[in-house]
Amino acid sequence: MHLLQRGSAVHSRTAKQQRRPSAAAAPLVVRAVAEPTTRPAEAAKRNGAANGNGKPKPSHFLNVIPKTAWEKGIPPVMGAHLMASGAIAPISTSKGAGLGVEAHQFQYPGEGNAQVVVFATPKNASKGLSKLIAASAAAAIAAKGSFTLVLSGGSVLNTLSALAEVKGVDWSKWWVAFVDERNVDHASPDSNYKGAVEALLGRVPIPKEQVLAIREGLPVQQAATEYEGRLLGLPAGVLPRDDEGLPVFDLIVLGIGPDGHVASLFPNRPELAATGPWVLPVSASPKPPPERITFSLPVINAAKEVMVVALGESKSEIVQRVLEVQALPGALPAQLVRPKAGRARWVLDALAAQELNIGEWENLKDFPRNK
Ligand SMILES: O=C(O)C(O)[C@@H](O)[C@H](O)[C@H](O)COP(=O)(O)O
Known part of the structure; x- marks a missing residue:
């Protein structure tokens, strides 16, 4: 585990903690920010309801997987819950529309590589x-002479603008790609590329040929194939592959939507189960x-590091659900962000973290909530 800089608090849940309740690991709190404004009673009520203790929960907390969408069962790539025994849980134990979900241990492979960093x-x-x-860039450049940064769209792009002020960055070694992009022209206000240029890329000297924007004006399937082709063509010194042949990007920065989507991987959609192509087309x-x-x-989870950035009160509910509430497979794509050999970091501000019960994460009796 790594400790982070001043002004933030770092919290981790480790696989060891979850598997061996008697061997609690020491908390990794570096420096606490002002206590988040969580109201324990309300949070406990909500979390209890989310775990099927009989209390109804509001409809927007329901995780519904339409059976018709997955006739052969939920594909394993979308995540399977491990039970306390270590066995993979049945595909769904929902008794009805998301109510009364059976208790499973909330535990995934790679859990030990996740950290939550809260800024004031x-x-x-x-x-x-x-x-x-x-x-991350400096470490990657020292190790392999290049840094691959992958961006998503939305509000996270504005958050990146402070990067242009950082001194001593070797921008000439940076390569920038997009984890998802809207199939629009670069000049469109919807373009993630345009947003990234305005926030960062237009203000720093990254060579233009090292910024991989979507090709304009193609049908979406072709746009995906063409983009993947350019990634496949990058030299191994820039974009190495892992033992499954997947690209290992140095850092993928994700935003998160209110439904728990990341990139353009939306809940319960077929794209979530794709294991072949690196880049997928998304329609509707x-x-x-x-x-x-x-x-x-799989490409996201092959990265060396993934950061999920969520700032502001509007993200607090989804952050709490993803980090503390067990979802049915596929219901919360952000819960499936678990780099298999790398590290996941959640970067939050105090408002986005306000619904979390971080203090309880060390309480192995009540967390993970498996009863
Ligand atoms: O292009 C996109 O739409 C995205 O990459 C998407 O995954 C985004 O990051 C989230 O929806 C969060 O967006 P906001 O932070 O703007 O809500």
Whole structure:
């Protein structure tokens, strides 16, 4: 585990903690920010309801997997729950529309590589994130002479603007790709590329040929294939492959949507189960615009490091659900972000973290909530 910079608090849940309740690991709190404004009683009530203790929960907490969508069962790539015995849980134990879910241990492979970093304010988070990214870049450049940064769209792009102020960055070694992109022209206000240029790329001297934007004006399937082709063509010194042939990006920075989507991997959609292509076309996206391309989940999880950035009160509910509430497989794509050999970091501000019960994560009797 790594400790992070001043002004933030780092929290981890380790696989060891979850498997061996008697061997609690020491907490990794470096420096606490102002206590989050969690109201324990309300949180306990909500969490209890989410675990099927008989209390109804509001409809927007329901995780519904339409049976018709997965006739042969939920594909394993979408995540399977491990039971306390270590066995993989049955596909769904939902008794009805998400109510009364059976108790399973909330535990996934790679759990020990996850950290939550909480900054006091969005400004601190933006600065802190910039330093984390710059540190990842420096490490990658020292190790392999290049740094591959993969961006998503939405509000996270603005958060990256502080990166342009960081001193001593060797921008000439950076390569930038997009974990998802809307299938629109670069000049469109919907373009993630345009957002990234305005927030960061237009302000730093990364060579233009090292910024991989979507090709404009193609049908979405072709746009995905063409983008994947360019990634496949990158030299191994820039984009190495793992033993499964998947690309190992140095850092993927994700935002998160209110439904738990990351990149353009939306809940209970077929793209979540894709294991072949690196880049997938998405049509009829629930978040506009309707056509997008997205990295597959295995490509995201092959990265050396993934950061999920969530700032502000509007993200607090989904952050709490993803980090503390067991979802049915596929219901919360963000819960499936678990780099198989790398590290996952959640970068939050105090408002986004306010519903979390971080203090209880060390309480092995009540967390994970498996009763
Ligand atoms: O292009 C996109 O739409 C995304 O990459 C998407 O995954 C985004 O990151 C989240 O929806 C969060 O977006 P906000 O932070 O703007 O809510």
